[in-house]
Amino acid sequence: MKRSARWTAAALAAAITVSMAGCGGGASSQSASSKNTGSAAQSTTAKAAEGKVLNIWCWNDEFQGQFNKFYPNVKEIAKDKSTTTLKDGTVVKWTINPNDNNNYQNKLDQALLAQDAASADDKIDMFLVEADYALKYVDSDYTLDVKKDVGLTDEDLSNQYQYTKDIVSKDGVQKGTSWQATPGLFAYRRSIAKAVLGTDDPDKVQEQLSDWDKFNSIAAKAHDKGYKMLSGYDDSYRVFSNNVSAPWVTGTTVTVDSNLMNWIKQTKNYTDKGYNNKTSLWDDQWQADQGPSGKVFGFFYSTWGINFTLVGNSLKTPTKEGGKEEVGNGIYGDYAVCKGPQSYYWGGTWMCAAKGSDNLGTIKDIMKSLTCDKEIMKSITEKTQDYTNNQAAMQEIADSDFKSTFLGGQNHIKLFAEVAPKIDMSKAGPYDQGMNEGMQTAFKDYFTGNATLEKAKENFKKIVTEKYPELTEIKWPS
Structure with missing residues (x-):
């Protein structure tokens, strides 16, 4: 990716x-x-x-x-x-x-x-x-x-x-x-939600995950019961980066949004306290955490992630080995989705x-x-x-009795239809990919304790200036 x-x-x-x-x-x-x-x-x-x-x-x-x-x-x-x-x-x-x-x-x-x-x-x-x-x-x-x-x-x-x-x-x-x-939701394990929250009902789970303070509180509760709230360092990044107040670059100045500092603070806290499993997006352990042996409460995923990635990772016997996408194969049917703490897309x-x-x-x-x-x-x-990408078609399915067997009979299209109109592209810009990847790369050593916060900032600056020599200044939130 x-x-x-x-x-x-x-x-x-x-x-x-x-x-x-x-x-x-x-x-x-x-x-x-x-x-x-x-x-x-x-x-x-x-x-x-x-x-x-x-x-x-x-x-x-x-x-x-x-x-x-x-x-x-x-x-x-x-x-x-x-x-x-x-x-x-x-x-x-x-x-x-x-x-x-x-x-x-x-x-x-x-x-x-x-x-x-x-x-x-x-x-x-x-x-x-x-x-x-x-x-x-x-x-x-x-x-x-x-x-x-x-x-x-x-x-x-x-x-x-x-x-x-x-x-x-x-x-x-x-x-x-x-x-x-591609609106995003929080995909969670029903069985783990029952163990941690006492319910797997999407509406009731959402009530307990509706903002970051609540989300962090449940992370501590999940940890006490032997589970990880998230798999790795990058899992919540898109939620924070999609809710910034301004584009990355104005003129030749890079401005690091305060919401990205919130991601850094949360991820460092989760890593230090054992609320995540210290994985990176797409690595083998991250994908294994979504499967039968996983102990992770949930994953932030947009639309494609559910059908194109999460379903396959949930199976004990992959389809290429003759397995079927059906209840009984691994943890197929044990996931559900809720909106989570903030709207986002991915x-x-x-x-x-x-x-x-x-x-x-x-x-x-x-x-x-x-x-x-x-x-x-x-x-x-x-x-x-x-x-x-058709609002009329999606609304028809949202209002129907459509059910996803993978999501335990939930009509997740209804939730996506509520989130999709809220997607705001006004903060997007041509530097997004390089900046987002650079931010995640630069701060991984900080999360693992191999660099101080200031060193991680220096590493980010180095990545930016090498990739974009035309950018002359980086501003950090005070």
């Missing part, structure tokens, strides 16, 4: 300074004017002008799986899943570069630099980005306006959560679109159309089907438990 927040090649760094007014061009204008009928097959005339190879870049197979399962125009999937053939004969070629050590962004940046010189069948047509670094690509000439260039309309996008549009927009130009909205994935693509008609149809079609959005949520 660690990703670079800067272009890795000097030429591309220079390229992102180009005004977005230059985005588009002949191919974009031509495709934007083509008539497209959503999920229906495109007209012969429109397709005649388009390439027969559609290159999609991403960092894992999550979107590939959604595409192959829910995009209506899929005809055939290769056995090795390297390609997907559409009903009109277009071949979708998947390039999946895992994101270890910023591998995905680095290779993507290099490919975008070579985009103009590449043959039509080798050009990137669409690529995926995440919230932490979306602005890096939005603020460049390598992404296209989803309305002017691709052809989506305000009506098409009208049911999407506004923050999902804001995060990939600059100066009113939207450069991507997502099938997900992550999300956006589709971006790449400048130079000769498949804009197909890209429009993909974006319209997989991010705007209400019935497809409902189907994705009902079948995968992901929370999709």
Whole structure:
């Protein structure tokens, strides 16, 4: 999950300074004017002008799986899943570069630099980005306006959560679109809640976790009964970082928000008192803490985390070994969710159309089907438990008798629907990924007792100045 927040090649760094007014061009204008009928097959005339190879870049197979399962125009999937053939004969070629050590962004940046010189069948047509670094690509000439260039309309996008549009927009130009909205909740073990609180009822658990003072009090109580409140150092970070009072950077000055100091104070306290298990996000012990042998009360997770990570970690016998996602396999069914002490969001994935693509008609149809079609959005949520980016669809499920067997019969969509409209992107900025990762890295030695608070601050400053030499000052809360 660690990703670079800067272009890795000097030429591309220079390229992102180009005004977005230059985005588009002949191919974009031509495709934007083509008539497209959503999920229906495109007209012969429109397709005649388009390439027969559609290159999609991403960092894992999550979107590939959604595409192959829910995009209506899929005809055939290769056995090795390297390609997907559409009903009109277009071949979708998947390039999946895992994101270890910023591998995905680095290779993507290099490919975008070579985009103009590449043959039509080798050009990137669409690529995926995440919230932490979306602005890096939005603020460049390598992404296209989803309305002017691709052809989506305000009506098409009208049911999407506004923050999902804001995060990939600059100066009113939207450069991507997502099938997900990613509000966050606190996922807790029902059995541990009963042992610590005497109840596993989500409403009653929420009453005892509704602010940080209460949350910390329960952490002490859980510890006394032999449990950890959180798994590691970073678990609550997103909740604090999503509730800051200002962006990281103003001009050339970095301002560390007081709420991040609250995270540092809490995490140090939890580590010293044994309220956490001293893990880091995504490490083996962190994932094991979510499974049958885990003794951790709960985890802060957004929508994708529940279906894409927590479910798998809960199983005693993984699905790849023949296990089923069902009650009786590990602790499947022993989790529930509540809002927790503060609203927050975490992550999300956006589709971006790449400048130079000769498949804009197909890209429009993909974006319209997989991010705007209400019935497809409902189907994705009902079948995968992901929370999709259509307010009307999500409200229908929230008001229904929908139940998650993984969450012990709870309709978690109802809670997500209450939290999602509160997501505020006004404090987001292009430095978010690098700053957030730098903060977590710099203070780990402080949490473990291998550095003083002042030394950790110095380490953070060093990380910042090396990554962003243009930033000249760091201000800490008094």
